[in-house]
Structure formats: structure tokens, C-alpha cells
Amino acid sequence: MIRFSLHCDNGHEFEGWFRDNADFDRQAERKLVTCPACNSPDVQKSLMAPAVSTSRRKEQLIAGMSEEQRQALEMIRELTRQVRKNADYVGDQFANEARKIHYGEAKARGIYGEATHEDVHSLLEEGIDILPLPTLPEDNN
Structure with missing residues (x-):
């Protein structure tokens, strides 16, 4: 699964999880991806840095729970x-x-x-x- 940072045409930012790039493209083309704030189907991927998973990062996540x-x-x-x-x-x-x-x-x-x-x-x-x-x-x- 890949997490994408997304934004709609109204400027709302949110995240979505997809199997791969093609999965996002298929769903977006069929207007299945909508903004949770305004329900706009005009959703695009935002630029984002890749998330590199490390054991230290996981430990920090769990420590904060x-x-x-x-x-x-x-x-x-x-x-x-x-x-x-x-x-x-x-x-x-x-x-x-x-x-x-x-x-x-x-x-x-x-x-x-x-x-x-x-x-x-x-x-x-x-x-x-x-x-x-x-x-x-x-x-x-």
C-alpha cells in the first residue's frame, strides 16, 4: 500500500492509501476518490517526500502512544x-x-x-x- 498526500480543487489537503499509482489513477478517473471535507471529485496527488520506515521511527510512534x-x-x-x-x-x-x-x-x-x-x-x-x-x-x- 502507498500513502498519497492529496488535495482537491478547493484547496483541502488529506491523505489516501492505494495499492499503487495505477490504483489511484483508476479510482480518480472514475471519480471514486473524493475530498472528505467538501466531497469534490477533482482530487490530485500533492508533492511529497518518500516516507522511509525505520525501526527508530516505529519506536517513536509506539512511545508516543x-x-x-x-x-x-x-x-x-x-x-x-x-x-x-x-x-x-x-x-x-x-x-x-x-x-x-x-x-x-x-x-x-x-x-x-x-x-x-x-x-x-x-x-x-x-x-x-x-x-x-x-x-x-x-x-x-
Whole structure:
């Protein structure tokens, strides 16, 4: 995932996460990226310096958290570990496999993988319950 600094034609600045440059371009072209402040679909990427992830930076981030936040982060880490340990990784076939399971065409089991924004909306519209796994600081290494 790539974090982009974005701005709309009304001067509002915000951030967005995308799989890659092409993913942003596709969504922006289809007017799926909108400003959270004014809902303008005229959104552009802002110039930004690359974020280099270091263990020191992660330590500083965690050090700035309250005890409740650190505990919540650890709970999220444990949930993510359990899902990855006990579910099947299906990669970019997540949407297809979720549908097969939902409609009884494949064995019911826990799965995880990647899905496009459009696939996520389709699955939810079909009544298929899904939940994104959070991206944790250590996932970027």
C-alpha cells in the first residue's frame, strides 16, 4: 500500500492509501476518490517526500502512544496473527473464493487475501461479510 498526500480543487489537503499509482489513477478517473471535507471529485496527488520506515521511527510512534493505545495495538496484532495462522491465504483470488464459500461451492473456512475496492463493494452488496486486516507498522518491512 502507498500513502498519497492529496488535495482537491478547493484547496483541502488529506491523505489516501492505494495499492499503487495505477490504483489511484483508476479510482480518480472514475471519480471514486473524493475530498472528505467538501466531497469534490477533482482530487490530485500533492508533492511529497518518500516516507522511509525505520525501526527508530516505529519506536517513536509506539512511545508516543498511551497505554490503552499500546494494548489495543497488541490486541490487533494478536488478532491478525491468529487470522493468518488459522485461515487460508488465497492472494488476489479473495473475492472469487469468498463467493464460492458463501454460495456453498467451496468448503467453508477462514480465508484472507487481497481484494480491489470494487470487489469489496460487490461482496458487501451480495451480503458476504468481510473484514479488512489492518496494516501494522511492521507489515511495511
